[in-house]
Amino acid sequence: MFELENERTELLKKIEDDLERKQYAHLRDLLLPLEAADIAALCEEMDDKVPLMFRLLPKELAAEVFVELDSDEQEILIRSFSNTELKEVLDELYLDDTVDIVEEMPAIVVKRILQHSDPDTRKSINEILKYPDDSAGSIMTTEFVDLKETMTVEDALKRIRRTGPDKETINICYVIDDGRHLLGLLSIRTLLLSEEDDVIHDIMQTNIISVQTLDDQEAVARSLSKYGFLALPVVDQENRLVGIITVDDAMDVLQEEVTEDIEKMAAMLPSDKPYLKTGIFETFKARIPWLLLLMISATFTGQIISTFENALAAATILTAYIPMLMDTGGNCGSQASVSVIRGISLNEIEFSDLLQVIWKEIRVAVICGVALSAANFVKLMLVDRLLFHNQLVTIPVAAVICSTMVCTVLCAKLVGCTLPLLAKKIGFDPAVMASPFITTIVDAISLLIYFQFASAILGL
Structure with missing residues (x-):
């Protein structure tokens, strides 16, 4: 984030100047070194220039910026996207971020998002949306790395390389059986430090802290904070692994809950808008x-x-x-x-x-x-x-x-x-x-x- 307000003001002036003189290549070079959250903060100051700035960014960075924008700016961008542009952005988003966006958008925009999502993503979105608000299931993502206990470390690393780019995190991998029951977990550090012929069953951690899909999301967020985990596995009532909750989602939940408590303590009904x-x-x-x-x-x-x-x-x-x-x-x-x-x-x-x-x-x-x-x-x-x-x-x-x-x-x-x-x-x-x-x-x-x-x- 910008450390000084004058640094932010100076950068905004440069952006406005580049836009006015149509120096798009220079503007792109100006934006690329910035973090996604900082670019999003700048976009919120640019109003109608947001779609143009967004199109100058590489796909992955553009998707990260899109997630950081508030719902009003996101809706403006979605309405300005062509069908191809919308599909490209959706393909780069993690599932839980897509679900968050769907929950915030009007029905007509949601319909368009679902139309341009691939069938598997659309099915996963609908499944997550079925969970009650404020439950663990409503904030989880189904994009995680799963392994089988009979795999060797070499097999596991091959699977991570093949499927990892599409997962939200590869730092922790989850071991499941053929019925998707959660058996254990292990970190990428453990895999890298093990011998290639070691079997996953022998090196995995079986003492697992997990949460259920209907657990309160605030309690889940506090569990992540308490144990210092980067992610928590989410299981159903039969201990089948259905998703994970990452620390960034937990931080969002805690922020929302603290804001809600402050509003209640000031004798106001909670609001979900800034x-x-x-x-x-x-x-x-x-x-x-x-x-x-x-x-x-x-x-x-x-x-x-x-x-x-x-x-x-x-x-x-x-x-x-x-x-x-x-x-x-x-x-x-x-x-x-x-x-x-x-x-x-x-x-x-x-x-x-x-x-x-x-x-x-x-x-x-x-x-x-x-x-x-x-x-x-x-x-x-x-x-x-x-x-x-x-x-x-x-x-x-x-x-x-x-x-x-x-x-x-x-x-x-x-x-x-x-x-x-x-x-x-x-x-x-x-x-x-x-x-x-x-x-x-x-x-x-x-x-x-x-x-x-x-x-x-x-x-x-």
Whole structure:
């Protein structure tokens, strides 16, 4: 990727200049040393010049660039391709990339893609599309090297040389029997370091970590990250090898899942489009449901204030500190919930750890609450009373505020750490129990605590 923005800007100027002067040979030489992702990033800035730039690239590089483009640019290119050009691009794509493109395109474009795919590819595409979204089967590729256990190393290397150019990876080869049951695997390193007459059965690794076609794709991606694999074999319920998932696909899944969690934690419905590619009405639909729910739930906070209206009238100074107490409680709850949600997503925390999590948050809450209350007491006495000469800020009033602070922080931490785990236990996404939802709950709790202390200490 471009390290500096000015480097990217300078390159764009050169490209525009070459296009304007029709110096296509120079433009081609300018693009060839670049990585596919960088060329795709440049294409996104060129709008209607993308088809021309694309046709200047060699077939293999053009296919890599095509995969890196977003769906809008891909659709523009597909519509501009002749039938021959489309078939050439499709022939260079790996199967899982083709499936990703098919899933993003409108029906008329999908029909054209399938028409110009060879029968075997078309059959494989249809098979992968049958798997549920978010499953391992939906992101796998069927382009891998398979070997038989009776082969010698020499036979295996011959097979890799013959079939390898069409496979997504040859770093790991998978050993299967006549029924395609997964028996073992071995790396290209093992093959190269073995004797030519060694039998695959004797050198293959039989301790295999595999996933099933219906396993959740996020769990699969985390398995790849956990074990440091470049690929994971995908088997059906009868342990027949049907595909592999490579690390690049796993990275895409993790990025999508993190984005989805962030959107849920911000009280928005997940979107599968980039921000600038999402229409205004789509953005509105993603945000309004939670905004309506949170707005309605916030009326409970107003109802609590109304209930204690007489108490506030008797000690109006208490009103000034309501926002501070509610905000502090909401922030404390958000800190706890985000930490727990992240721990859940990384499989560091399970529901069985609930008591341990609660005990930890109680101790943290006590320390935080006391520290915040002490700082707040100093601020009330020195700033509010002495500096601003607010004589209504008395020791009893400060006691109400500081006592509420300690209890609010404790309750907020407990709510923030328990709700995500409870949500996970009953089958909801823990990310839903993030900042906005918890803040609304904590706001109501902090007000109840505040007015209870006010009644007890000030006799309201």
